[in-house]
Amino acid sequence: MGEFTMLPTQMRHIDLPTFGGPEVMTMATGRLPAVRGGEILVKVEAAGVNRPDVQQRKGAYPPPKDASPILGLELAGEVVSVGEGVTDFKIGDKVCALANGGAYAEYCAVPAGQALPWPRHYDAVRAAALCETFFTVWANLFQMAGLTEGESVLIHGGSSGIGTTAIQLARAFGATVFTTVGSQAKQEACEKLGANRAINYRSEDFAEVVKAETGGQGVDVVLDMIGADYLQKNLSILAKDGCLSIIAFLGGNVAESVDLTPIMVKRLTVTGSTMRPRTAEEKRAIRDDLLAQVWPLLDAGTIGPVVHAVLPFEKVGEAHRLMETSSHIGKIVLRF
Structure with missing residues (x-):
């Protein structure tokens, strides 16, 4: 199938000449990436901004050896070239991709396999x-933590991109959803998305609320992006055989x-992952699951x-500053 002949040789991209604050990112011109076997080349129309981008900009999240050093982990656009062995997509297809x-x-x-x-x-x-x-939530909440219909989950950071996705998916698959937020506006937004109870951690103790709401049983799963600060409380509110x-x-x-006692007494599982180091095969398996089970919900408008x-x-610095304020509800997107 080979290269599409009308492609330019140069493209604009956001350059990261040095690590630092949002102001270090600049618009630059460079060569188009080469398309290897099994890959597609996408003309990018929009790209999502994510926390790992901010970490990479600061020098705290280096890209894998074979990955592009340019920032950005998700995009949407049009397929303009397909590499050898690709049968899922053709030139002209509109795709989004990890x-x-x-x-x-x-x-x-x-x-x-990631488109x-x-x-x-x-x-x-x-x-x-x-x-x-969607890749992150599906892998961690459903594949690894095994959340199923009739179970309950606490999702920390409910107003984030991850949080708003996790609330909708957990609810769509029949779970009772609790979430933590930092303001009344975020509380209202998360309950509108389907959270049974959004807990303002600034004015309430989330552990006490969860215990009260579940009659002391606790939740089956906690999806956590805080880490050390919340570890003890997370362990305390998990039900028997629960998963953090x-x-x-x-x-x-x-x-x-x-105190690790709850892990033994309640037979808890503590797990975690990052998406970027997963193999192409692992990401394809997540993609296939999403296509079969989640894309029909997006097509129908049930979730979004x-x-x-x-x-x-050009305003990428502003986008990163907004991400770092944590004042946003949902996703921040860059558009060409």
């Missing part, structure tokens, strides 16, 4: 707000003086991404 890097650019090469069609009636902005959070799934360390990665702000690529 990138291993390189999404903050006019063109990005992604493994075909999905735009859901029905979606535009580039909505499609670009899907992959990073850790996906980030916003509250630190080293916990001291933690919450987009807080859309900014032009």
Whole structure:
């Protein structure tokens, strides 16, 4: 199938000449990425902004060896070239994809096994707000923690991109949903999305609320992005055979003086993962699950991404500053 002949040789992309604050990112020009076997080249129309992008900008989240050094982990756009062996997509298809890097650019090469069609009636902005959070939530909440119908879950950071996705998916698959938030506006937004109870951690003790709401039983799963600061409380509110799934360390990665007794007494599982180091095969398996079980819900409009702000690529610094304030509800998207 080979290269599409009309492609330019140069593209604009967000460059990271040095680690630091949002101001270090600049618009630059460079060569289009080469398309390897099993990959598709996408002309990027929009890209999602995620916490790992902020960490990479600061020098705390280096890309894998074979990944693009350009920032950006999710995108939406049009397939303009397909590599050898690709049968899932053809030139002209509108796709969204989980990138291993390189999404903050006019063109990005992604493994075909990490791409999905735009859901029905979606535009580039909505499609670009899907992959990073949906892959992460599906892998951690459903595949690893095994959340099922009739169970209960506490989702920390309910107003984040991950949180708004997790609330909707957990509810759609029949779980009772509790979440933590930092303001009344976020509380209302999360309950509107389907949370049975959004707990304002600034004015309430989430552990006490969860215990009261569950009659002392606790929840079956906790999806946590805080880490060390919440570890003891998370263990205390898990029900027997419950699972704590850790996906980030916003509250630190080293916990001291933690009583591990609940793990033994309640037969708890503590697990966690990051998406980027997973193999192409693992990501394809998540993609296939999403296509079969979640994309029909997106097509039907039962669930959908919450987009807080859309900014032009030139305002990438502003997008990162907004992400770091944590004042947003849902996703921040860059558009070319």
